[in-house]
Amino acid sequence: MKEQNKAKLFSPKYWFVDFVRITGAIPTLLWYRPKITYENEAAKKKVRGGALVMCNHNCFFDPVYLMIALWYRRHHIICNQEFYNTKAKWFLEHVLCIPIDIENTGFQTMKVINEHLTGGEIVSIFPEGHINDGSGEMRQFKSGMVLMAMRAKVPIVPVYVREHKPRSSRLKIVVGEAVDINKMFDGRPSMTDIENVTAMLFDKENELKEIAFRRDRK
């Protein structure tokens, strides 16, 4: 069993991300006034020992919304390699982003993600790959996240963030119950199994979407 990465209260390595979180939290909470709903009682349980968080992708602020919804100290976000080729690179590196080439994921990236997950940290991913087209429908999920969770033997926590419109409204976030996909298979799953699990997680995300919109319909 791998020893979990212990987060020190003050660590020079993490000074910038701590600074951003503390200074950013108050205005963000005041402006968005997030309303976090849980799918059920089990979804309220704090994740221990690492987890992969999946979320729909409506806009560039989604990573911020995720940070608000799941307040973990070492929360890594998987981000498109393209952003690392811009001036934002320094910032992204210091706010614990992990670059990934979504079209041609390298094995080294998998190892980095695996290290964080098995170290007991939270890694968030947007399985749509890109921001969706704004129609309200999610893009098909990429199956890489399932492979990551299976390799690290961690659960997947589904989160749905409702598009923040109108801007004056409260931001609605739904957190689902963690899905432990490792319990679904005895041995090594095939690629077909992985694709089926991906489809199941897509349906799960749509269930959370229903919850996010339910209150408005009443």
Added chain:
Amino acid sequence: MLTRAEIFEKLKEILIFADAKNRDIIENCDESTKLVTDLGFTSVSVLYMVIAIEESFGIVFDDVSMNDFPTIGDVVTYIEAKLT
């Protein structure tokens, strides 16, 4: 020490397990079979294959991606080099 032919056969078993839909193509493939164009592999399939190879052969891959293995023969060569 496994021979090149044994590595190839073991790799075929992994590929058949990974992708049962293409069983016939994989069973009749040779070292020149292309992973992407002939077998329809994606980057995720390649990562899956790499993980399965690591577990089956007990080797550790360096930073590899889909473009590093155009054909099955390239995978066999890589495994062979790692085993020696």
